Amino acid sequence: MEQTIQLSISGLQKTYKSGEGVRDINLEIRKGELISLLGPSGCGKTTVLRTIGGFLSPDSGEVRIENQSILHLPPEKRPTAMVFQSYNLWPHMTVYENLAFGLKLRKTSRSEIRQKVEQVLKLVRLPGMEKKYPSQLSGGQQQRVAVARALLLEPKVLLLDEPFSALDAKLRMEMREELREIQAAGNLTMVFVTHDQEEALSISDRIVVMNSGRIEQVASPQDIYDQPNTLFVAQFIGRMNFLRGQAVGDRINVQSFGFHNEKGLRGEVTVAVRPEDIVMLHDESAGMGGTIRQVMVLGHYAEISIETPAGLTKVFLPREEARSLSTGSAVRIGITRVTAYSQSS
Amino acid sequence: MGWYVRSLGKRKIIEFMVLLLFVFFFLGPLLNLTLLAFSGKWQFPAMLPQVWSLEWWSFVLTQEEVLSSISLSFGIATIVTIASIVICIPAAYAFARIRFPLSRWFLFSFLLTNAFPKMGLYVSIAVLFYQVGLMNTLLGVVLIHIVNTLMFMTWIPAAAFKSIHLAQEESARDVGAGPFRVFWHVTLPMALPGILVASIFTFLSSLDEAQGTFLVGIPDFKTMPLVMYSIVEDYPSTAGAVFSIIMTLPTIVLLLAARRFVNADVMSSGFQMK
Numbered sequence: 001m002e003q004t005i006q007l008s009i010s011g012l013q014k015t016y017k018s019g020e021g022v023r024d025i026n027l028e029i030r031k032g033e034l035i036s037l038l039g040p041s042g043c044g045k046t047t048v049l050r051t052i053g054g055f056l057s058p059d060s061g062e063v064r065i066e067n068q069s070i071l072h073l074p075p076e077k078r079p080t081a082m083v084f085q086s087y088n089l090w091p092h093m094t095v096y097e098n099l100a101f102g103l104k105l106r107k108t109s110r111s112e113i114r115q116k117v118e119q120v121l122k123l124v125r126l127p128g129m130e131k132k133y134p135s136q137l138s139g140g141q142q143q144r145v146a147v148a149r150a151l152l153l154e155p156k157v158l159l160l161d162e163p164f165s166a167l168d169a170k171l172r173m174e175m176r177e178e179l180r181e182i183q184a185a186g187n188l189t190m191v192f193v194t195h196d197q198e199e200a201l202s203i204s205d206r207i208v209v210m211n212s213g214r215i216e217q218v219a220s221p222q223d224i225y226d227q228p229n230t231l232f233v234a235q236f237i238g239r240m241n242f243l244r245g246q247a248v249g250d251r252i253n254v255q256s257f258g259f260h261n262e263k264g265l266r267g268e269v270t271v272a273v274r275p276e277d278i279v280m281l282h283d284e285s286a287g288m289g290g291t292i293r294q295v296m297v298l299g300h301y302a303e304i305s306i307e308t309p310a311g312l313t314k315v316f317l318p319r320e321e322a323r324s325l326s327t328g329s330a331v332r333i334g335i336t337r338v339t340a341y342s343q344s345s
Numbered sequence: 346m347g348w349y350v351r352s353l354g355k356r357k358i359i360e361f362m363v364l365l366l367f368v369f370f371f372l373g374p375l376l377n378l379t380l381l382a383f384s385g386k387w388q389f390p391a392m393l394p395q396v397w398s399l400e401w402w403s404f405v406l407t408q409e410e411v412l413s414s415i416s417l418s419f420g421i422a423t424i425v426t427i428a429s430i431v432i433c434i435p436a437a438y439a440f441a442r443i444r445f446p447l448s449r450w451f452l453f454s455f456l457l458t459n460a461f462p463k464m465g466l467y468v469s470i471a472v473l474f475y476q477v478g479l480m481n482t483l484l485g486v487v488l489i490h491i492v493n494t495l496m497f498m499t500w501i502p503a504a505a506f507k508s509i510h511l512a513q514e515e516s517a518r519d520v521g522a523g524p525f526r527v528f529w530h531v532t533l534p535m536a537l538p539g540i541l542v543a544s545i546f547t548f549l550s551s552l553d554e555a556q557g558t559f560l561v562g563i564p565d566f567k568t569m570p571l572v573m574y575s576i577v578e579d580y581p582s583t584a585g586a587v588f589s590i591i592m593t594l595p596t597i598v599l600l601l602a603a604r605r606f607v608n609a610d611v612m613s614s615g616f617q618m619k
């Protein structure tokens with residue numbers, strides 16, 4: 001299904017006086033898509049988001065919404081709405097006034113404002129909160145009001161900068177599920193900034209992984225997890241084991257294992273293996289030998305660290321199976337799937 | 346009685362003594378002043394006046410000079426407050442939001458005007474005023490009052506502006522308000538407590554200002570404190586007491602009003618250099 005491009009960023013560059021910033025940002029976001037900008041703190045996610053919102057002007061590049069350039073517009077004229085990490089609300093105004101402010105500026109009639117505010121408060125599960133002041137709300141409720149205010153503007157692109165990162169883990173999970181529901185129901189286009197890979201994996205249609213001012217990979221959560229393009233992405237997303245291997249011809253060798261050399265690498269390589277792609281073997285002659293270093297029981301499963309000739313690996317096993325294993329004993333493991341990276345990258 | 350004192354413990358007793366001392370030194374003079382103001386005859390060993398009377402009140406309040414000084418003082422204080430707001434609020438906002446070289450030194454220089462011996466500063470200002478013809482003019486008096494108010498009228502609102510998060514202003518931009526609307530609907534109301542406190546200080550300090558006014562305002566601008574001097578010199582102490590109360594009244598009223606806005610935060614953050 002071919003969908004229209006709602007937001008397109010091309011050749012975006014912004015360098016601060018300190019020399020940090022972002023460059024070579026190219027991105028096309030379809031209508032109704034939820035895109036996450038994911039990366040470690042300081043990699044430039046906020047810089048990209050603020051450039052779209054109009055709070056920063058780029059050194060070069062172009063930002064278009066519905067194929068119209070928006071770079072010449074001040075934030076108040078852009079068809080975007082932004083939810084900040086915190087301090088979104090105005091403490092001297094009630095929830096109603098906070099929500100109505102933008103609508104009043106648009107000369108919406110009073111009765112329509114009232115009706116819209118009531119509707120949107122229901123949507124963010126805060127019905128009847130009109131008369132409260134922000135200081136009377138919890139952190140989670142405040143962020144809900146902030147989201148509601150952004151939704152009221154009916155933006156063409158909704159921008160969220162780590163909106164839930166100040167909340168506790170359980171609430172964060174709830175909020176992102178609700179946000180995803182609202183987004184899907186309204187077919188909204190969203191750019192969601194987070195440094196939490198689990199959050200990005202759980203709600204996004206596509207993830208943009210960023211590292212020191214550049215885009216490392218743009219792909220669906222599934223592909224990001226299964227086929228990390230670069231060593232950085234492999235390290236950053238999910239749990240990963242890194243083993244030493246050699247690329248010879250069209251083979252990647254890790255001890256006695258051989259894998260197809262898809263990328264045509266040469267020499268010493270780093271081989272990334274997901275814990276779930278490692279299996280415990282009971283046949284004494286098969287696979288690769290190793291020694292158990294540590295068994296850590298984490299609820300219903302256990303994390304086993306195994307020292308092998310190719311490096312330290314971690315495996316997850318159901319708790320029942322892990323019971324028979326003890327530190328120091330010898331085991332044999334098999335590897336079902338790997339991704340290889342040249343060591344210089 | 347003895348058991349009661351013992352049961353209180355040393356700490357409580359010391360606290361009580363401190364409180365007594367406080368009352369004696371702070372409220373004592375005020376109480377004495379009030380009694381004096383309403384007395385007709387009060388001779389030494391007596392605790393209370395022998396004869397009560399409002400005679401000096403009617404005397405003071407019928408003095409042409411007194412009445413005109415009251416309205417002059419309030420008029421000047423109003424002008425000074427408004428002028429200070431107009432001059433200092435934009436400056437305070439700039440200090441809070443814009444990093445420019447030497448901004449710290451600018452702030453510090455305001456403190457300097459309060460650190461010097463006032464008279465020295467006033468005399469040098471007076472010399473300048475003399476050259477440009479500002480002596481014995483309303484503008485001259487207002488200007489010399491503003492010298493005193495610059496500091497808190499800039500520092501306290503600057504701290505209030507600084508405590509407003511950038512995200513709060515940016516959110517307002519985001520929902521469609523231009524820079525001026527953001528200032529009017531978000532920044533200003535949020536900083537209002539700090540601005541009000543600073544304005545009240547300004548008003549009171551202008552009402553109280555005597556040295557500078559004396560230097561540049563004489564003979565035409567006789568404000569309350571100046572008239573106070575001559576009353577204390579020329580009439581019995583009862584007249585002085587009456588006039589003191591008249592002068593203290595606005596201070597008390599305004600401070601009570603300010604109490605709603607003054608909290609330790611506004612005050613202490615006003616005196617930080619960042």
Ligand SMILES: Nc1ncnc2c1ncn2[C@@H]1O[C@H](COP(=O)(O)OP(=O)(O)O)[C@@H](O)[C@H]1O
Pocket residue numbers: 016017018020021039040041042043044045046047048
């Ligand atoms: N206004 C600024 N002036 C100078 N450097 C900045 C400014 N804003 C951000 N930076 C720097 O640019 C880099 C990217 O910042 P940012 O976009 O906020 O990262 P993120 O949101 O991914 O944590 C960081 O190293 C940060 O220190």
Ligand SMILES: [Mg+2]
Pocket residue numbers: 042045046047161
């Ligand atoms: Mg950020």
